[in-house]
Amino acid sequence: MADVTAATDPGPKTGSTADAVRASLARRNRKQKILQVLGLGAISFAFLMLFILIASLVSSGYQAFTQTHITLEVFIDPEEVPLERLPRGGFDDVLEASLASVLKDVDPDDRATMRALGGLPSNGAQFRLRDRVVEDPDLIGQTITMTVPVSDPYDQLNKGLIDRRTPEENRRLKDFEIAWFDQLVAMEAISKPLNTGLISNPDSRFPELAGLKGALIGSFWALFVCFVISFPLGIGAAIYLEEFAPKNKFSDFVEVNINNLAAVPSVVFGLLALAVFIGWFGLPRSAPFVGGMTLALMTMPTIIIATRAALKAVPPSIREAALGVGASKHQVVFGHVLPLAMPGILTGTIIGLAQALGETAPLLLIGMNAFITSAPSGPFDSATALPTQIFIWADSPERGFVSRTSAAILVLLGFLITMNAVSIYLRNKFERNW
């Protein structure tokens, strides 16, 4: 706008006001420049923070999408695993023996060495071997080939997260353990395939075995319950308030309530669920059903507000035309206005559900942060949800859980982005300008 001032300026240079303006112009323009630079700086700061957030998650999380595996020739020694004692047996000893047989400089009689060797494959490897043998007892006495995850320290070593140059006493793996691993790498027994366990395994104390299956199913049930409750209730409330409610104290009161609920801290909803659903109604703890009901109470204001906006956007001509040909008020709303408002309602609902998917605090209070090693089979089973699983893993001390947490966050963000993309697609595809 400096041009405008300049353009009006070139008149006779007599007035003192014009002089004053010209004298101060540089200062005023500088002030504008400063404001612009500050504003640009503020925007850049927000951009930078988002970039750092994503970059730090990706850089620490991408490692968790692969998992180091070891391929072993395992001789199932009938002395260690006698048929009659199944499913018990010294499966860990069998694994150690098979490792000892391929590695050089390992004394099978030295117990300390053998114990260290037993720490190379994941703790879950012996159970996987056991399951195979129990399923097919004929394997006893034979040699089978198994590919199992290695334990967390070796996984970290293979991914370059353990620095070999640190002094031995400060390192999680000693020199001889690294030497074993290098031998195995030289034998091409080590592989690093895609970590499907991250999605298909339930939670575990061992990072190399821990996966998101239970959390994904728990989140699914919670969101399902949330949708089934909040969608019809929210639409019903919105239609009533927008189309039928008389202008009176009661309607105002309901409206004020809805606006306030939208701003109540989420942890308070958790307290409500804990005291009412679990304490008074006696519903089970940690159940996705209870989580879904709590999330439904939080999502409902969002859906109500979105539905009302969508109903408002339908032009009055539609209503008047329908009323004019003799439809009743209900027939107008349910037969004409509601179908036309549906895309807007769905968009709002998906956005509300995406918020509910990321909600953590109320789920913590109703106990959806329990350590559960099996996936739930229904909405009343104990389960975790994606965000609470992230919270549990972020709290776990093992190094391997840092990258798992980041990976879980990336999975969660992936879901959120998909849901938002769907809602944007719906909006663009079905939105009508009347």
Place this chain on the structure above:
Amino acid sequence: MTTIVFVTLFCISVLGYVLNRQAATKLRADGTRLHSVPGYHGLYSLLSTLVPVAVLIVLWLIFQGPLIDRFTMSGLPAGSLGELDAGGRQLVLAEIKSISRGRIFGDPEAWKVDAADRYAWMHAISRWMLLGIVIVASLGIVGFARSRVAANFRARHGVEHITSGLMLFCSTIAIFTTLGIIAALLFESIRFFERVPITEFFFGLNWEPQIPLREDQIAAEGAFGWIPVFLGTLVITVVALFLAVPVGLLSAIYLNEFAPSRLRAVAKPVLEILAGVPTVVYGFFAILVVAPAIRSFGASLGIPVSPNTALAAGSVMGIMLIPFISSFTDDALSAVPKSLRDGALALGATRAETVLNVLFPAAIPGIVGGILLAISRAIGETMIVVMAAGLIASLTINPLDSVTTVTVQIVTLLIGDTSFDNPKTLAAFALGMMLFIVTLIINVFALRIVRKYREAYD
């Protein structure tokens, strides 16, 4: 069993729909002129069966658990509970329940096994009774609805009455939720104040929510003064606002006034992404990146920084609030009438002067409302502080120290196994009530400001 009950109800209601519809169609085929089309006769039967019986089922399911628990406990042989307090009774009940599910630990007394049998029996009876009542009631209503099918029966009006009632019920859910929150918090807080004097809670300067495990334990009285906890909340909120308010305001002003349209097209979605990131992700970001960065920066200056400094939690919360404040400011600036802006520019003001001296003062109420809402959000924000702030309440305003917040205390007191009868868990509800009251006051105030301001320019 519950599923079977619901499926039965659904099948019977659909049966009612079909019966009524056919009857009405037949009437019409006979040449009678109907008031309502056959579909409405069907819907009338369906809704008048489904709605009341479903309500009955839900009420039954809600009340059967507590009632059966009560019957089980009152049916125990006299004297078996002896001197047990409420917690002990709960334990006995839990044991009876687990026995009735077939999970028996050790050698339970005979009366417990008896009670478990009775408990299981009562549950079975209750389920069968429910199924029976549902079948009888829904068939009865279906029969009644069928008998009302007639040429001049106003089925459509009936259906519309029922749907209106349902919608009215939907809109009262919000009221019930608010009432539920208030009732839950008030009820549990009153129980807390029965154990801890109310003055200690409001004016106490110590927060050490321990409870003695044994009677004679030393130094385990526990202290429940909420001032240090609230002070910690304020410290973190202030840190967050120090970051969020200037950045949010400036970015909104820039986007609104100076930014080229291409930058605006990019910046708005980016801010929306920042707003949509779940708070648990921000919490992890705080412990993974921000806290170590602040710590090492402090160490390089020779300043000791606590590992879970309020600065880390506060600044990450500030990042979370940037889009919030920026979008409120944006709305407020856009709502200022164009005539004000044009007038200022026409008088020769630079754009910056227009924004700072004309638009900004006019938009102040809206912006203040937005900032107030941001404050209430910061006070109620949970996951960031649970993950990144400390657990120990200390009376300090130094943001480099570790402080705790109201929400952190609520979560840590209630995580894990909780029983509802010790001051430790009840304290969480008292804190929750304070949190609710404080945020409610701020919200009501802020919403009123925002609404008034909108009306002023509409």
